[in-house]
Amino acid sequence: MVAPISNFAAMHFKLPSSFHNRASKEVAKVFWSGMTNSSKIHWLSWRKLCNSKSHGGLGFRYSNLQNRALLAKAAWRMCMDPDSDWAKFTKALYYLHCDFLQARIGNSPSWAWRSILEDREALKLGLLWKIGLGNKVDIWHDNWVSSLPSFKITDQAPLYPTVQKVEELIDHANQRWKKSLIRSIFSTQVTNAILCNQILLLPTEDRLVWGIAKNGIFSIKSTYHLLCNVRDTEDKTSTSLTTPNKWASTPKDVWNLIWKVGATPKIKAFLWRAGAGLSHRGRSI
Structure with a gap:
């Protein structure tokens, strides 16, 4: 129930950092400890779990980046469909004499307008002019x-x-x-x-398309991965990401092979833990 409700809110507003932090902690707690109230060791950081399966993670999503991707969809709709009623209403309030991509925050903006305008920058990263x-x-x-x-x-x-x-x-x-x-x-x-x-x-x-998709159509998934790539590029020099470990040194082909093997999910999870160098009941796998 939590994800659909939060996604609905995230489509219209930028949610506070405290919400994103709490959501990440709760998901990580359920993953490592199950539905029990006991707290167990988190063997990998949340950041690593959010990596794609082909990069050693499990494909969990950063709540804050998902929020930005959902808001970017609202910005895309406003940019591509300026004749819709809500786009006309917003234009009359905040950017009467320019188009959406040049709009400024204006006077006494609503929380929704602030949210969309802030993540217009995420939209601009993927927009491409077809000449x-x-x-x-x-x-x-x-x-x-x-x-x-x-x-x-x-x-x-x-x-x-x-x-x-x-x-x-x-x-x-x-x-x-x-x-x-x-x-x-x-x-x-x-x-x-x-x-x-x-x-x-x-x-x-000339027309605008979504440049990171072959069909030129905006998608939340491609926007989310674009934001992840931007974050990874910005953090590339971080010492926490360059510290050598077994998880980081495992080749991409090995991860792909683990998830493609014809076995039950439990066996795949065991192989993933082995590839990540995690311990099982106090012993190294």
């Missing part, structure tokens, strides 16, 4: 090159750029890239990435 005419897309600041990190141009923008919009890089008469112009402006890596972007034979309006 049509190219007149809406800023070359240097928008996400539009699918094969580059964060979908952005990695070359430093010049102080006085000679081109500003993607449409200036397109030969509209022949519907192809202006290769010589692109090569004169960008590095080889960026040039190759731009030229890999296909231009439609029949030009259409």
Whole structure:
């Protein structure tokens, strides 16, 4: 009952850190101790349990990142469906003279609006412009090159750029890239990435899609994993994550093999504990 109720609330509001901490502790307690009231040793940290099964974890979810992913869905709907009643109502209150991606927090904002706006940043990480005419897309600041990190141009923008919009890089008469112009402006890596972007034979309006999904459609699951990757990148230099141990040194293929083996869940759980180097009844497995 707790998960559906908390997910409903998390779709509309940013829940407090105390809630996320308590939820994580309770789930971990049930996992290690069962439904009994006794408290047993937690052999692995909650962070490691939240890793995917292919990385040695059990796929538990961070409550706070799940909250952000759910709020990002609300932001996606507001961005993709500006003609809906609730989007029109919110626009009239907070961003009458701009679109949602440029909206500011405004005066006396509601908790719901604060929550959605804060996790609009999570949405921006995965948005990608599909190039049509190219007149809406800023070359240097928008996400539009699918094969580059964060979908952005990695070359430093010049102080006085000679081109500003993607449409200036397109030969509209022949519907192809202006290769010589692109090569004169960008590095080889960026040039190759731009030229890999296909231009439609029949030009259409530029449109936003969910860049980390092949079908371009937003999903909570992909957003959650995106936020996990961002967190892991930010914490990459942490000493707690670089300390060598048996759990971290187990190859990915071994974890995948454990979960694919044709055995009962109890046997799989035993093999997982062995791979993680956990002890059983005081003895090392």
